[in-house]
Amino acid sequence: xxxxxxxxxxxxxxxxxxxxxxxxxxxxxxxxxxxxxxxxxxxxxxxxxxxxxxxxxxxxxxxxxxxxxxxxxxxxxxxxxxxxxxxxxxxxxxxxxxxxxxxxxxxxxxxxxxxxxxxxxxxxxxxxxxxxxxxxxxxxxxxxxxxxxxxxxxxxxxxxxxxxxxxxxxxxxxxxxxxxxxxxxxxxxxxxxxxxxxxxxxxxxxxxxxxxxxxxxxxxxxxxxxxxxxxxxxxxxxxxxxxxxxxxxxxxxxxxxxxxxxxxxxxxxxxxxxxxxxxxxxxxxxxxxxxxxxxxxxxxxxxxxxxxxxxxxxxxxxxxxxxxxxxxxxxxxxxxxxxxxxxxxxxxxxxxxxxxxxxxxxxxxxxxxxxxxxxxxxxxxxxxxxxxxxxxxxxxxxxxxxxxxxxxxxxxxxxxxxxxxxxxxxxxxxxxxxxxxxxxxxxxxxxxxxxxxxxxxxxxxxxxxxxxxxxxxxxxxxxxxxxxxxxxxxxxxxxxxxxxxxxxxxxxxxxxxxxxxxxxxxxxxxxxxxxxxxxxxxxxxxxxxxxxxxxxxxxxxxxxxxxxxxxxxxxxxxxxxxxxxxxxxxxxxxxxxxxxxxxxxxxxxxxxxxxxxxxxxxxxxxxxxxxxxxxxxxxxxxxxxxxxxxxxxxxxxxxxxxxxxxxxxxxxxxxxxxxxxxxxxxxxxxxxxxxxxxxxxxxxxxxxxxxxxxxxxxxxxxxxxxxxxxxxxxxxxxxxxxxxxxxxxxxxxxxxxxxxxxxxxxxxxxx
Numbered sequence: 150x151x152x153x154x155x156x157x158x159x160x161x162x163x164x165x166x167x168x169x170x171x172x173x174x175x176x177x178x179x180x181x182x183x184x185x186x187x188x189x190x191x192x193x194x195x196x197x198x199x200x201x202x203x204x205x206x207x208x209x210x211x212x213x214x215x216x217x218x219x220x221x222x223x224x225x226x227x228x229x230x231x232x233x234x235x236x237x238x239x240x241x242x243x244x245x246x247x248x249x250x251x252x253x254x255x256x257x258x259x260x261x262x263x264x265x266x267x268x269x270x271x272x273x274x275x276x277x278x279x280x281x282x283x284x285x286x287x288x289x290x291x292x293x294x295x296x297x298x299x300x301x302x303x304x305x306x307x308x309x310x311x312x313x314x315x316x317x318x319x320x321x322x323x324x325x326x327x328x329x330x331x332x333x334x335x336x337x338x339x340x341x342x343x344x345x346x347x348x349x350x351x352x353x354x355x356x357x358x359x360x361x362x363x364x365x366x367x368x369x370x371x372x373x374x375x376x377x378x379x380x381x382x383x384x385x386x387x388x389x390x391x392x393x394x395x396x397x398x399x400x401x402x403x404x405x406x407x408x409x410x411x412x413x414x415x416x417x418x419x420x421x422x423x424x425x426x427x428x429x430x431x432x433x434x435x436x437x438x439x440x441x442x443x444x445x446x447x448x449x450x451x452x453x454x455x456x457x458x459x460x461x462x463x464x465x466x467x468x469x470x471x472x473x474x475x476x477x478x479x480x481x482x483x484x485x486x487x488x489x490x491x492x493x494x495x496x497x498x499x500x501x502x503x504x505x506x507x508x509x510x511x512x513x514x515x516x517x518x519x520x521x522x523x524x525x526x527x528x529x530x531x532x533x534x535x536x537x538x539x540x541x542x543x544x545x546x547x548x549x550x551x552x553x554x555x556x557x558x559x560x561x562x563x564x565x566x567x568x569x570x571x572x573x574x575x576x577x578x579x580x581x582x583x584x585x586x587x588x589x590x591x592x593x594x595x596x597x598x599x600x601x602x603x604x605x606x607x608x609x610x611x612x613x614x615x616x617x618x619x620x621x622x623x624x625x626x627x628x629x630x631x632x633x634x635x636x637x638x639x640x641x642x643x644x645x646x647x648x649x650x651x652x653x654x655x656x657x658x659x660x661x662x663x664x665x666x667x668x669x670x671x672x673x674x675x676x677x678x679x680x681x682x683x684x685x686x687x688x689x690x691x692x693x694x695x696x697x698x699x700x701x702x703x704x705x706x707x708x709x710x711x712x713x714x715x716x717x718x719x720x721x722x723x724x725x726x727x728x729x730x731x732x733x734x735x736x737x738x739x740x741x742x743x744x745x746x747x748x749x750x751x752x753x754x755x756x757x758x759x760x761x762x763x764x765x766x767x768x769x770x771x772x773x774x775x776x777x778x779x780x781x782x783x784x785x786x787x788x789x790x791x792x793x794x795x796x797x798x799x800x801x802x803x804x805x806x807x808x809x810x811x812x813x814x815x816x817x818x819x820x821x822x823x824x825x826x827x828x829x830x831x832x833x834x835x836x837x838x839x840x841x842x843x844x845x846x847x848x849x850x851x852x853x854x855x856x857x858x859x860x861x862x863x864x865x866x867x868x869x870x871x872x873x874x875x876x877x878x879x880x881x882x883x884x885x886x887x888x889x890x891x892x893x894x895x896x897x898x899x900x901x902x903x904x905x906x907x908x909x910x911x912x913x914x915x916x
Contacts, residue, residue: 167789172248180265185221212565216287217492221264227289228253228267229282234298234321234356237445243269246296247560253295253320261482261546262580263489265293279308286313290489293481294319299356300394312401315495316488322360324477325420327484327501329441330364331463331508332475332536333416336463339533342415344369350414351422352407352449354379354395361418361682362398367502376400376410380421384411408433411459415439423447428458436461443467443475443576465531472534479538480504483546486577487553491563492505496553503556504549509786511538511548515617515645517895530644546577587739587746587777588874588899593622595905600704602901603697605690606711607652609633611637617645619715623899628703630655631689655693662687665696669724691717695724699882705884705904710892714753718878721885730879735766736887737773738862738875748781752858753876753887763805764812767851769879771816774849776910783809784827785820786857791837792821798853805851817841824850824861874899884908 172178187193195201205219217223232246247269254265266288272278282292282305292315294306306319318324337344349370351358354377362375377384377398381469383406384391386399404410411417411430416439419426426449431440440455442448445467452471455464465473484504488496516529522541529535538545551570559561567573575589602619604612607629613636617625629636629652640647655662669692673683686692690708697703709717718734727734736753739746750770755762767783774781785806789799802821809818819827819841826832827850833843852858865871874896878886884907886900 179248179255180267184516189591190362196915203646208742217290222288223290223489223492224262225264225266225289226257226291226293226489226620227282227285228257228265228293228295229285230268230294230296231272231278232269232296233273233301235296240298243271250295252259253293257293257482257485259482260540261476261486263482263485273301275304275308276699278305279312282309283312286315288690289315289491291316291485292318293485294321294542296321299359300392302356303359303394310495312775316493316495317484318481318484318496319356319399320477320481322356322502323364323496325357325443325475325479326360326364327480327504328475328477328508328537329361329443330368330505331417331479331512332441332465332473333365333439334368334505334509335512335531336416336439336465336533337896339463339536340439342437345371347374347415347439348413349375349416349418350407350410351377351398352373352417352419352425353377353444354398355420357443358418358420359394359398362418364501364505367498368505372398373401374413376402376404378407378410378421378630382560404762406764417441419443419449421449423449424451426450426455428454431455431458431462437463440465441465441475460590463536463537469540473536474540475537476540478540478548479508479545483549484553486546486580487550488557490550491554491557491567492565493557494562494564495562497562499559499560500556500562501555503552507549507552508537508545512536514544514621515614515894517542517544517893521894528643532644542698543578546580547574550577560727573884587741587779588902590625591777591899591906592622594909595902596622598905598909599623599625601626601628601702602705602707602904603628603630603694603703605630605694605706605708607636608639609710610643611892611894613639613643613645613647613895615894615901616647616650618894618898619901620650624898625705625905628653628697630694632656653693655688655690658693661702662693665693665700668700669696672726673723674802686720689720691720692724695721695885698885699725704908705886705901707886707888707897707901707904709887710890710897712890714876714887717887718754721878721881725881725883725885727880728882731769732765734878734880735769736876737770737879738873739877740862740865740871740873741869742865742869746777746779746848749858749862749873750849750851750879751855752852752862753855754878756855758854760801760808763801763851764808764851767805767809767818768813770849770851771813773877773879776906781817781849782842782845782847783816783818783820783851784824784842785809785818785851785853786824786827787821787853788823790823790826791840802851815888819847820851822847855899874903877903884911 186197188197189236209215209219217603228250230246232243233240235241235249236245254267257263257265270281301386302319309317341712351362366908384395385400386401391399408430412433413435415435419442420446423444424447424896438658440462442450448466452464452466456462467475520539521529523863554567558566571593578589602625604627606612608631619625619627627650629650633652633654634651643684663684666687670680671685694706698706734754735751737748737750738752740749751766758766771783785802786800787802788794799821806818806820827842827847830846833840866873876887884904886904888900
């Protein structure tokens, strides 16, 4: 088995004062209620409350399931605790548990878009607790039980699951079980062992430990191979202090201490107390041991001590400052998301197992750049240091929630069904707070007919990671230009699988280089270019790649990640050239935020376009927007509103709008207009009702010069929480697109998808 370099993890120290200040700053706590409807007028108030609210009340009274149609129930989870087992603090009471419950609510919202009411119940009696929670069923779409001590938690969850028709899960039990099961499956694959054969030792006999073992049994672990310990030693048959629940886990082996049980064990699971496992115990385990020391904040044995004890260990903890953090946030938001979206009546074993397998599978896929940045590493690769995904991986929601929803449908606990899984994937991405609908549609379209895309900068690992995802997801067929040895070394270093992708070194491919050079010579011979110069320039990957597209040996070209914009555009213009229908090229960005996609042009090419050039840019941009299935509503921007100020810019933009209207009478366009006015429908309707944009506002913004456009999109990216995709090069005869310097892997993938769809469209036109 190949060993990988250990990643460096920064220890996070939390000061008491910082934690208290965090919870008191601005306003106390971590949550608030935010209205989802307008409440700015008397009519709004009348609709929201009396008398208008009576209408949905009547509808629900006649058809109770309409509560999901007219209220927030379908996206509302109750996080409920009595404070009897809060973190490692024990029975500290319901009031003291509230910060944890609020935190749980924040995680539900952040990672899955689920709203939460946290309820801290001052009741310890299981009968009374069950009755209270059961009575809340009309309010919630699901119930997350939290921080309730064992053994009462087992009875409470079981009774609620039997009597309630909404999903109920005690996350302290099942969350850890699901996450650690995924980690265990992948660890076993790495060490080459079968779960049916391994000897398992468990330290801890609480709710989490018992749930873990039961789920491990579902995966194939055998009870006779499991030894569980509590504070008094091994749970063995005949031990007089065992209750009925713990007796289930009692062993018939003669071992009586944790140290004895550890000898020859293949796997250790710790859910107990810190620093109770010694290096000697670790050394006594079988070859290639798996150690999950999950006690928090101090593991049963520290990560450093365990890994120093032997080289062949695979280690996981509950801490974020070490590899393989078993964190419940990897599970509960997405499990409830999937359950809510099909209105499941329960979270059953099949749904939990679906979550396990989805988690395990996701860890084996290439890690997105956004995750690498969040964890300051470019070496997050499946292996002993990376068994399960990171909590900030945005793919978790689209991996786990559909798997859970499908399992609910297949096992008959779903009350509604999902028929369009592609659309569901788009909706899940929207839950993350950024409108991904447009890009998801573009990617889906690209997948239907992948095209050959040439990459020039393949000695950059981002390009190779993107190529891996593009190939795996069948979005595009990557062609890699560059030195074969360097590319293959990077592929091996980062554990990628790109053997199916063609690698071409322009220095080696002399025949093609000469052929491409001769074609360039014919185009440029009357511009002072000799045949030999044209052949020599083909050693440049930007020239060679664009020549491949021009000659039909590839369908699209992508470059610019590590080079200046002109150095990428110039070869494309010389080799491929502009479309015969246009007089110039332009650059456009797609800007995504919660309000939807917006299109900005020209942001990269034309420094100070004339009136006629601005009209060309309007036409190119509008045509591109239509290609995405969106009707362009064009605002030509200025510092003036319809002549309110005089100057070169207002006059230029107004003239451009007038000419564009004559050329394209059906185009929705107006200007000169200020940016805020163009986007604010209410303002236009009040002050400028004659505007062609007053009905819906603009979605396509044409800037009067390069300076304003470039500044605008970069400001939005940095301080406006917007995602900018581009620059998209408009007006080329064949698909050539330029990456922004420093683009992430995700941004590269987005640009390739656009290039593929562009190539599809051009092929359709030619046919």
